[in-house]
């Protein structure tokens with residue numbers, strides 16, 4: 001129930017590939033050509049070895065639930081309760097996101113549960129990658 005608009009990120013030159021990817025239905029990470037490290041959030045150099053020889057790679061979209069907190073207070077664009085989750089991607093990086101497609105309760109949100117990315121268009125510029133239980137809802 002997003003009556004009010006939730007706060008949205010502003011793409012920057014460093015993150016444009018990520019938002020373009022989300023719009024295209026792809027979760028994009030960056031991989032270092034020097035040491036093969038895959039990382040997130042976007043930055044123009046490898047956080048592991050400092051190399052600027054990095055390329056944009058498409059993630060599998062699969063991950064597991066690493067941790068979360070359930071918020072019970074309404075915020076613009078969110079109806080409580082809702083979980084702010086940290087998802088550990090199959091490629092290694094972790095990202096903060098929301099879990100959709102299941103109840104926002106400790107019973108439904110099991111740590112290490114299998115998740116897959118889903119995309120929710122917010123505006124013409126911003127599509128948010130969210131996660132839902134894998135094998136949970138078909139499609």
Ligand SMILES: [Zn+2]
Pocket residue numbers: 032033034035036037046047048049050051
């Ligand atoms: Zn590196």
